[in-house]
Amino acid sequence: MKIADKNISAEKMVREALDKAKKYSGYNIFTFLNEENAIKKAREIDEKIARGEEVGRLAGVPYALKDNFLSPDGQTTASAHILEGFVSPVTATAVKKLEDEGAIMIGRTNMDAFAHGSSTENSYYGPTSNAHDCERVAGGSSGGSAVAVALGIVEFATGTDTGGSIRQPASFNGVYGLKPTYGTISRYGVVAMASSTDCIGFFTKTPDDMDLLMEVTSGQDPKDMTTLPDYYNNTKGMPTEGAKIGVIKDFDNNSVHPGIRKALAQKVELLKSKGHEIVELTMPVLKYALAAYYIIVPAEIASNLSRYDGVRYGFRAKGSEDLDALYKNTRSEGFMPENKRRIMIGNFVLSSGFYDAYFLKAAKARTLIVQEYEKAFERCDYILSPVTPNPAFKLGEKTDDPVDMYLGDIMTVPLNLAGIPGLTVPAGKTESGLAIGLQLVGPRRSDKNLIRFSKELQDE
Ligand code: GLN
Numbered sequence: 423m424k425i426a427d428k429n430i431s432a433e434k435m436v437r438e439a440l441d442k443a444k445k446y447s448g449y450n451i452f453t454f455l456n457e458e459n460a461i462k463k464a465r466e467i468d469e470k471i472a473r474g475e476e477v478g479r480l481a482g483v484p485y486a487l488k489d490n491f492l493s494p495d496g497q498t499t500a501s502a503h504i505l506e507g508f509v510s511p512v513t514a515t516a517v518k519k520l521e522d523e524g525a526i527m528i529g530r531t532n533m534d535a536f537a538h539g540s541s542t543e544n545s546y547y548g549p550t551s552n553a554h555d556c557e558r559v560a561g562g563s564s565g566g567s568a569v570a571v572a573l574g575i576v577e578f579a580t581g582t583d584t585g586g587s588i589r590q591p592a593s594f595n596g597v598y599g600l601k602p603t604y605g606t607i608s609r610y611g612v613v614a615m616a617s618s619t620d621c622i623g624f625f626t627k628t629p630d631d632m633d634l635l636m637e638v639t640s641g642q643d644p645k646d647m648t649t650l651p652d653y654y655n656n657t658k659g660m661p662t663e664g665a666k667i668g669v670i671k672d673f674d675n676n677s678v679h680p681g682i683r684k685a686l687a688q689k690v691e692l693l694k695s696k697g698h699e700i701v702e703l704t705m706p707v708l709k710y711a712l713a714a715y716y717i718i719v720p721a722e723i724a725s726n727l728s729r730y731d732g733v734r735y736g737f738r739a740k741g742s743e744d745l746d747a748l749y750k751n752t753r754s755e756g757f758m759p760e761n762k763r764r765i766m767i768g769n770f771v772l773s774s775g776f777y778d779a780y781f782l783k784a785a786k787a788r789t790l791i792v793q794e795y796e797k798a799f800e801r802c803d804y805i806l807s808p809v810t811p812n813p814a815f816k817l818g819e820k821t822d823d824p825v826d827m828y829l830g831d832i833m834t835v836p837l838n839l840a841g842i843p844g845l846t847v848p849a850g851k852t853e854s855g856l857a858i859g860l861q862l863v864g865p866r867r868s869d870k871n872l873i874r875f876s877k878e879l880q881d882e
Pocket of ligand 1: 587719
């Protein structure tokens with residue numbers, strides 16, 4: 423990662439990043455540009471360097487922040503109307519750790535409102551375009567962050583992944599995107615979607631940059647009871663030679679785009695040529711993951727979104743004569759249709775008459791998915807699979823068909839239900855020039871080795 427030194431000043435790097443952000447404004451990547459503050463912070467770093475003082479490991483590195491991370495710089499809206507005008511009094515732990523090392527946030531990135539979506543089309547601020555084809559989606563929900571890195575505006579960007587929101591846009595735009603093991607990075611100060619599957623992670627251009635960001639941000643946080651003790655910085659490196667790589671037979675079928683199947687086959691050959699062993703896996707339980715996910719996650723969404731009532735945060739609807747009307751009008755006007763759909767589904771599956779039939783069943787399926795991966799990792803070290811069945815689709819192509827949109831998440835959501843890490847690794851392009859990514863999956867707490875092993879997928 424480009425770290426500020428005496429040759430490249432932090433101010434110059436930040437100004438360049440801001441200029442690029444403006445040059446690419448047509449992609450609708452940013453919901454806010456942090457111009458004044460970013461330049462001020464960069465100057466402070468340059469002054470420190472000039473005085474010979476020590477600076478952090480990310481000193482002067484410009485980065486982009488997904489709009490659901492709380493920080494006092496600009497409004498935190500999660501790209502939702504209902505949070506418009508909300509300036510956070512607190513800073514997310516992940517943001518604090520990055521900035522303590524000198525990273526400089528140049529802007530907040532566009533996303534599906536409250537991270538509900540797979541295309542960044544559900545944003546109050548309109549969709550973001552794909553880095554390789556303006557008429558196609560950026561992917562989502564962290565679409566803005568993925569495109570900001572893919573176009574070289576910033577060195578890295580933050581994301582959240584509840585069911586694929588880092589891995590899928592990383593794949594659609596040709597960059598690295600990591601969803602760590604659940605509990606690796608504190609969720610404190612990040613707008614909650616589904617608390618049992620939400621993960622904080624990053625977009626980068628290289629595995630080494632990803633590793634550095636993980637070193638900086640992972641670890642236990644007293645403000646997030648679900649964080650794990652710091653295993654990341656205490657991981658013993660596994661030898662990268664002679665690994666066993668699982669390939670899931672169930673995913674290798676005609677519903678996967680031929681370009682993606684070809685890329686997977688090529689990488690399998692590459693791994694074999696480097697002395698790794700390929701293990702065929704059948705994982706029939708994974709076909710229930712999508713249904714389980716779209717029951718469990720909306721249930722948690724319905725609970726987490728109940729706090730937005732027009733009283734405490736952001737937007738409040740005008741002309742409401744009593745408290746009930748205030749809630750109703752604010753929520754009706756403030757949420758996007760996809761947010762409302764999930765609140766409805768969530769409350770339905772949790773309701774007393776349907777809890778056993780839906781939520782409880784989904785929770786049981788989740789346990790089976792966890793066990794299915796445990797069994798698989800007895801036979802292999804990592805699993806290699808597509809990230810999505812198809813590359814980036816056209817803007818508007820799926821907006822009228824939410825179920826079709828959900829179906830694209832089939833290969834990413836099982837990891838969130840199981841709490842295991844997954845890294846999107848760029849794997850070339852389709853014949854028509856769209857980015858392809860493959861997903862490298864490991865057991866819980868294998869994140870560091872997973873990142874190291876991903877270098878084996880690079881062509882020499
Ligand atoms: N596309 C998935 C969904 O819509 C994942 C979203 C996410 O990871 N935030 O739920």
